[in-house]
Amino acid sequence: MKKKAGVTLVDVAKLAGVSVMTASRALSGEGYSSEETKAKVQAAAKQLGYIPNALARMMKGAKTNVIGVVVNDLSSSVVNCFVTALSEEVRKVDMDLFIYNSLGDMGGGKGKRLSQMLHGLWDGLVYVLPRMTDDYLETLEKSTSPIVMINYFRHETSLPVVGGDNVNGARDAVSYLLELGHRRIAFVRGSAYTGQSDLRERGYAAALAEAGIALDPELICEGNFQEQMAMEGTRKLLALADPPTAIFAASDAMALGCFNAIREKGLRIPQDISVIGFDDIPAAAMAQPPLTTLRHPFEAMAQAAVQELMRRIKGEPGRRHRIEFPSELVMRESTGPAPAAMPAKRSRARQV
Structure with a gap:
C-alpha cells in the first residue's frame, strides 16, 4: 500500500480557499x-493537523519563533532553575524553547559546529552559566545572531x-x-573558570x-563547585590547630559537601560550626538543617534575559549592556551564634 503523504501547505491553502503565498504569510x-x-x-x-516545516523556513531565512538556550552542565541545579524560569518566559512571548548542551563543544576543532548552530536554527540564544574558552567567546562576539548571556563574569564582553x-x-553573608x-x-x-567564585x-x-x-x-580551600571536593577541603579546615567556627561556601552544592565533612567529624550544625551557601537551589531548603544561603532571583533574571533578547531579535536597541540583580540573604537553621559568643543584631535578611 502506498504511504500517505503528510499534510502540506498546499492542502491548507486549498481548504482555506486562499493561495499558497497567502497561507504562508498567515x-x-x-x-x-x-x-x-x-x-x-x-x-x-488545525483541522488538517498541519505542522510547519521549520527546516524549510530556516533555509528561506524566515523567523523560526524558537529561542535557543545553551547550557554546559545539565546536572547543575542552578542551570535547571534558570532553564525552568526561561521556559516560562519564552512561553509568554509566544516562542518555543530549544535546549542545546554545549559540554565538550567549547572550542578547538568545534568552531564549525558552533558556527552552524548560530545561523538559522533559532531567532536568538541565551547562554546559561557558560564555561567557555576565549576563542569560543570571540566567536560569539563576532556572530550576528542576537545573544544574551546569564551569569558570565570571566571576562569583559x-x-x-x-x-x-x-x-x-558574599559581603552580606560574611557580615551576617x-x-x-x-x-x-x-x-x-569554586572554579575560577566562570569568574563567579572570584x-x-x-x-x-x-x-x-x-x-x-x-x-x-x-581558612581558604578549593572546592571547584563540587560537593566531593568541598568535603575534602572541609576536612582540612577542621584539622587545623585553630579550626573555623563558620564556613562560607561559594555554592550550595559545596555547602552540602561541607555538611558531610562536619558530621563525619562528629560536630553539630550550627551549634559547633555554622555554614552558609550561595544560590538557594531547591536542595538548600530541604537539607538537614536547612541551609542559610544567598538567593539570586532566577525568575526576574530569566525575564530580563528574554526581554533583552526579544529587543535584539526585533532589531530594537538593547536596554543596557549589563543588567545586575541584587542577591538576598535567606537565613535558615545552618547558622547560629559562634561557640561561646552571644548573637549580635540580625539584619538585611528574611527568616524562612
Whole structure:
C-alpha cells in the first residue's frame, strides 16, 4: 500500500480557499494578512493537523519563533532553575524553547559546529552559566545572531549579560556571620573558570577587612563547585590547630559537601560550626538543617534575559549592556551564634 503523504501547505491553502503565498504569510506572520484570513488559514491548519516545516523556513531565512538556550552542565541545579524560569518566559512571548548542551563543544576543532548552530536554527540564544574558552567567546562576539548571556563574569564582553551581584551578596553573608560573633570564617572556593567564585571571594575578603580581621590563607580551600571536593577541603579546615567556627561556601552544592565533612567529624550544625551557601537551589531548603544561603532571583533574571533578547531579535536597541540583580540573604537553621559568643543584631535578611 502506498504511504500517505503528510499534510502540506498546499492542502491548507486549498481548504482555506486562499493561495499558497497567502497561507504562508498567515501562518508565519511574515507580511500582511487580514485577521479574517489568518483565522481561516489557522483553522484549516488545525483541522488538517498541519505542522510547519521549520527546516524549510530556516533555509528561506524566515523567523523560526524558537529561542535557543545553551547550557554546559545539565546536572547543575542552578542551570535547571534558570532553564525552568526561561521556559516560562519564552512561553509568554509566544516562542518555543530549544535546549542545546554545549559540554565538550567549547572550542578547538568545534568552531564549525558552533558556527552552524548560530545561523538559522533559532531567532536568538541565551547562554546559561557558560564555561567557555576565549576563542569560543570571540566567536560569539563576532556572530550576528542576537545573544544574551546569564551569569558570565570571566571576562569583559561586548555581549549583553544578565547577572547577580556576587560581591555584595558574599559581603552580606560574611557580615551576617560576623554579627553572630564568628571571627574564624573559612571560604570554600569554586572554579575560577566562570569568574563567579572570584567575585564571591572578593566580597568575603571585603567583609573581613571592614571588620578589621586579617585574611588568613589557611581558612581558604578549593572546592571547584563540587560537593566531593568541598568535603575534602572541609576536612582540612577542621584539622587545623585553630579550626573555623563558620564556613562560607561559594555554592550550595559545596555547602552540602561541607555538611558531610562536619558530621563525619562528629560536630553539630550550627551549634559547633555554622555554614552558609550561595544560590538557594531547591536542595538548600530541604537539607538537614536547612541551609542559610544567598538567593539570586532566577525568575526576574530569566525575564530580563528574554526581554533583552526579544529587543535584539526585533532589531530594537538593547536596554543596557549589563543588567545586575541584587542577591538576598535567606537565613535558615545552618547558622547560629559562634561557640561561646552571644548573637549580635540580625539584619538585611528574611527568616524562612
